[in-house]
Amino acid sequence: MKNATIRDVAKAADVSVATVSRVLNSSEAVTESTRTRVEAAAASLDYVPHSAARSLSTRRTDTIGVILPDLHGEFFSELIRGIDVATRTRGLHLLLSHSHGDPVEAATVLRAMRSRVDAMVVMSLYADEEVLSAALGGSTPLVMLGGGASGGHPRFAIDNHAGAFAMTEHLVAAGHGRIAFIAGPAGNMEAAQRLAGYRDALAAHGQTGEQVVEGDFGEESGRLAAAALLAGSMPDAIFAANDMMAIGCLQALREAGIRVPDDIALAGFDDIPIARFVDPPLTTVGVPIAELGRQAVECCVGILATGEPGTSRTFTPELVVRASTGGAVSARPKGRNSRGEVT
Amino acid sequence: MKNATIRDVAKAADVSVATVSRVLNSSEAVTESTRTRVEAAAASLDYVPHSAARSLSTRRTDTIGVILPDLHGEFFSELIRGIDVATRTRGLHLLLSHSHGDPVEAATVLRAMRSRVDAMVVMSLYADEEVLSAALGGSTPLVMLGGGASGGHPRFAIDNHAGAFAMTEHLVAAGHGRIAFIAGPAGNMEAAQRLAGYRDALAAHGQTGEQVVEGDFGEESGRLAAAALLAGSMPDAIFAANDMMAIGCLQALREAGIRVPDDIALAGFDDIPIARFVDPPLTTVGVPIAELGRQAVECCVGILATGEPGTSRTFTPELVVRASTGGAVSARPKGRNSRGEVT
DNA sequence: ACGCGTCATGTAACCGTTTACATAAGACGG
DNA sequence: CCGTCTTATGTAAACGGTTACATGACGCGT
Numbered sequence: 074m075k076n077a078t079i080r081d082v083a084k085a086a087d088v089s090v091a092t093v094s095r096v097l098n099s100s101e102a103v104t105e106s107t108r109t110r111v112e113a114a115a116a117s118l119d120y121v122p123h124s125a126a127r128s129l130s131t132r133r134t135d136t137i138g139v140i141l142p143d144l145h146g147e148f149f150s151e152l153i154r155g156i157d158v159a160t161r162t163r164g165l166h167l168l169l170s171h172s173h174g175d176p177v178e179a180a181t182v183l184r185a186m187r188s189r190v191d192a193m194v195v196m197s198l199y200a201d202e203e204v205l206s207a208a209l210g211g212s213t214p215l216v217m218l219g220g221g222a223s224g225g226h227p228r229f230a231i232d233n234h235a236g237a238f239a240m241t242e243h244l245v246a247a248g249h250g251r252i253a254f255i256a257g258p259a260g261n262m263e264a265a266q267r268l269a270g271y272r273d274a275l276a277a278h279g280q281t282g283e284q285v286v287e288g289d290f291g292e293e294s295g296r297l298a299a300a301a302l303l304a305g306s307m308p309d310a311i312f313a314a315n316d317m318m319a320i321g322c323l324q325a326l327r328e329a330g331i332r333v334p335d336d337i338a339l340a341g342f343d344d345i346p347i348a349r350f351v352d353p354p355l356t357t358v359g360v361p362i363a364e365l366g367r368q369a370v371e372c373c374v375g376i377l378a379t380g381e382p383g384t385s386r387t388f389t390p391e392l393v394v395r396a397s398t399g400g401a402v403s404a405r406p407k408g409r410n411s412r413g414e415v416t
Numbered sequence: 417m418k419n420a421t422i423r424d425v426a427k428a429a430d431v432s433v434a435t436v437s438r439v440l441n442s443s444e445a446v447t448e449s450t451r452t453r454v455e456a457a458a459a460s461l462d463y464v465p466h467s468a469a470r471s472l473s474t475r476r477t478d479t480i481g482v483i484l485p486d487l488h489g490e491f492f493s494e495l496i497r498g499i500d501v502a503t504r505t506r507g508l509h510l511l512l513s514h515s516h517g518d519p520v521e522a523a524t525v526l527r528a529m530r531s532r533v534d535a536m537v538v539m540s541l542y543a544d545e546e547v548l549s550a551a552l553g554g555s556t557p558l559v560m561l562g563g564g565a566s567g568g569h570p571r572f573a574i575d576n577h578a579g580a581f582a583m584t585e586h587l588v589a590a591g592h593g594r595i596a597f598i599a600g601p602a603g604n605m606e607a608a609q610r611l612a613g614y615r616d617a618l619a620a621h622g623q624t625g626e627q628v629v630e631g632d633f634g635e636e637s638g639r640l641a642a643a644a645l646l647a648g649s650m651p652d653a654i655f656a657a658n659d660m661m662a663i664g665c666l667q668a669l670r671e672a673g674i675r676v677p678d679d680i681a682l683a684g685f686d687d688i689p690i691a692r693f694v695d696p697p698l699t700t701v702g703v704p705i706a707e708l709g710r711q712a713v714e715c716c717v718g719i720l721a722t723g724e725p726g727t728s729r730t731f732t733p734e735l736v737v738r739a740s741t742g743g744a745v746s747a748r749p750k751g752r753n754s755r756g757e758v759t
Numbered sequence: 760a761c762g763c764g765t766c767a768t769g770t771a772a773c774c775g776t777t778t779a780c781a782t783a784a785g786a787c788g789g
Numbered sequence: 790c791c792g793t794c795t796t797a798t799g800t801a802a803a804c805g806g807t808t809a810c811a812t813g814a815c816g817c818g819t
Contacts (some may be wrong), residue, residue: 075555076531076553076555078804078805078806079805079806079807080805080806088768088769089768089769089770090769090770090805090806090807091768091769091770091771091807091808092767092768092769094806094807094808095767095768095807095808098807101766101767101808102766102767103767103768104766104767104768107767107768119553121527121530121531121553122531122805122806123472123531123804123805123806124468124531124532124806125467125468125469125470125471125472125477125531125532125804125805125806126468126472126774126804126805126806126807127468127805127806127807128468128774128806129466129468129469129472129773129774129775129776129804129805129806129807130773130774130805130806130807130808131774131806131807132774134468136511136532144493144496144497144500145493145494145497146490146493146689147489147490147493147690149493150487150488150489150490150492150493150496151488153487153493153496153512154487154488157487157512157513157514161513161514166511166513166528166529166532167511167512167513168479168509168510168511168512169496169500169510169511169512170500170504170509170510171500171504184464185509186509187464188419188464188465188466188467188468189467189468189479189509210419210462210464212418212419292693320693324693327695346489347490347690347693350635350663350666350667350690350694351693351694351695352670352694352695421774421775421776422775422776422777423775431798431799432798432799432800433775433776433777433799433800434777434778434798434799434800434801435797435798435799437776437777437778438777438778438797438798441777444778444796444797445796445797446797446798447796447797447798450797450798465775465776466774466775466776467776468774468775468776469774469775469776469777469804470775470776470777471776471804472774472775472776472777472803472804472805472806473775473776473777473778473803473804474776474777474804475804
């Protein structure tokens with residue numbers, strides 16, 4: 074059964090295709106009677122406009138393309154949710170893909186998407202904005218997501234440096250002398266900024282002995298980092314550049330019989346939903362992940378509507394102190410009453 | 417800067433548009449020399465075919481539409497990842513949306529997508545397959561995801577009943593006399609099947625006292641369910657219909673000073689990635705989430721390629737026994753050596 | 760009754776591809 | 790050297806919408 078076209082509807086309603094189009098787009102004046110006649114015809118034929126034909130004519134796709142470095146885990150899940158909410162609200166569609174975190178692949182995916190979307194939201198973790206921009210060909214608005222050196226495109230990011238600085242200060246203030254840092258992957262801008270925040274905070278407080286272990290933002294690398302730290306001289310606190318590594322680290326510590334926060338304090342970054350659920354609940358840097366995605370889409374909408382370039386925005390993350398740094402309610406299985414108060 | 421069209425390329429290469437099209441689709445015989453000439457012209461103009469125009473002509477979009485009830489949390493994150501991998505591999509695009517779990521909304525979204533995709537993958541948790549099918553208009557292949565009464569469309573699901581049955585048996589075998597069940601939302605097919613599996617297993621083992629608490633698959637409802645159970649007479653084991661509720665429950669139990677698995681055993685369903693990370697690691701029913709998504713897409717590809725209806729497949733989930741039911745290595749902070757062995 | 764403006768509707772060009780069909784140019788056997 | 794077959798390439802008609810412009814009906818002031 075072939076789908077009905079606008080001509081079928083026009084014939085059924087005994088009007089011209091132009092009139093049908095007008096009714097459908099409620100653009101120009103149409104008599105009430107013809108309007109209802111057309112609507113009835115469209116409904117009875119179960120007519121749905123052919124979006125490709127429409128796009129060809131209007132040069133709009135009503136679609137936002139989104140490329141993320143990965144789709145795995147809670148961080149991206151939240152991000153996608155925020156993006157989806159925004160596109161839905163605006164009556165837009167969401168074309169999603171990921172780049173495996175590979176800049177070259179990102180450019181390829183971007184080229185493939187470029188003719189199918191009105192604007193793109195891209196999270197690039199590397200300093201590849203120009204490459205992406207080139208792949209996009211210049212006529213499609215591009216909004217960047219996440220930290221990185223900003224080129225000419227609006228960028229929605231969080232202040233990683235400030236977040237890491239604040240967290241490090243928090244650990245210093247809690248009296249931890251030696252604070253180790255589990256870093257993110259080399260070359261990743263967010264990771265670099267967080268590392269810099271950690272270093273600058275140490276320096277600002279006259280602490281000299283930085284201790285940095287490599288990681289890759291994955292849970293397993295947090296586990297390995299913990300092992301590496303345990304093999305040397307134990308620090309008083311561990312600050313992981315993201316929550317997943319902190320959680321891996323937490324697990325390794327627990328297996329080694331080391332109590333958090335009693336023996337060692339532990340902090341993460343991102344405040345992904347799980348952070349609250351691990352034991353002890355993880356102190357972390359709160360990032361409005363979904364909001365970041367939502368605003369990036371809104372920025373696209375703005376650019377498309379006004380033609381103006383759109384403006385970047387940096388979110389200042391907030392410290393979320395939970396039990397893993399001993400700064401809040403403890404969450405050990407025992408030692409609390411039924412209301413969750415520390416006994 | 418207007419994007420180049422096929423005519424611009426044709427002009428630059430001094431050939432006809434048909435020849436350019438042939439080169440681009442490597443369809444028919446083209447002389448090597450003209451081929452290279454066209455390719456050079458296309459590259460120099462940074463030509464990217466207008467996909468809407470192509471779709472209009474070919475009646476294909478090379479896009480798979482996906483509608484999920486929700487985008488929140490690890491389960492959907494995994495599912496999307498599996499779907500994305502499959503579409504990418506096949507050179508397809510992924511148009512994503514969610515339905516808030518609302519059948520009416522799902523139908524609306526489906527109508528909006530219908531002209532933009534070649535096939536749809538829909539996860540419906542209710543028995544609304546016919547409604548969806550109607551909204552789709554019949555010419556777009558539809559593949560269902562997740563449990564439910566199957567209509568005429570292929571469906572990729574897991575055997576919820578078998579999974580819940582196996583888990584309940586596991587708990588019975590472990591000597592737990594009174595096993596409570598935290599159910600999923602009413603009307604949700606998966607939830608209903610899991611509940612039935614629990615009941616049938618109890619019956620099969622001559623257990624009479626079932627104890628079912630309502631839940632909605634959210635973490636908070638698991639917490640509330642725990643509170644409800646604690647208010648009554650405590651069961652020996654709690655089986656939550658999904659992992660998120662189990663995790664909420666776990667947290668509430670911990671806050672109440674009840675030890676898992678020492679005082680009470682706890683099990684979930686889904687084996688979402690976090691399940692391993694909570695403390696104690698959660699015994700659960702392992703579902704190949706990403707694989708489910710991948711195969712659904714492959715099914716779409718098959719239908720589109722062959723024109724044949726495609727076949728359903730039910731995955732048998734597997735029991736994943738971890739510490740929360742005391743069935744595996746304990747993961748309490750103390751009492752273990754550095755290799756993770758129980759002391 | 761006439762001219763004119765207004766407004767609903769129709770006509771047809773255009774958007775950028777693909778592709779059936781037409782055509783021109785060799786190749787080749789007789 | 791001519792017909793025929795093959796093969797590379799060109800021409801133009803779809804595909805299904807939108808929209809500028811044309812048209813015709815109608816109301817209204819004079």
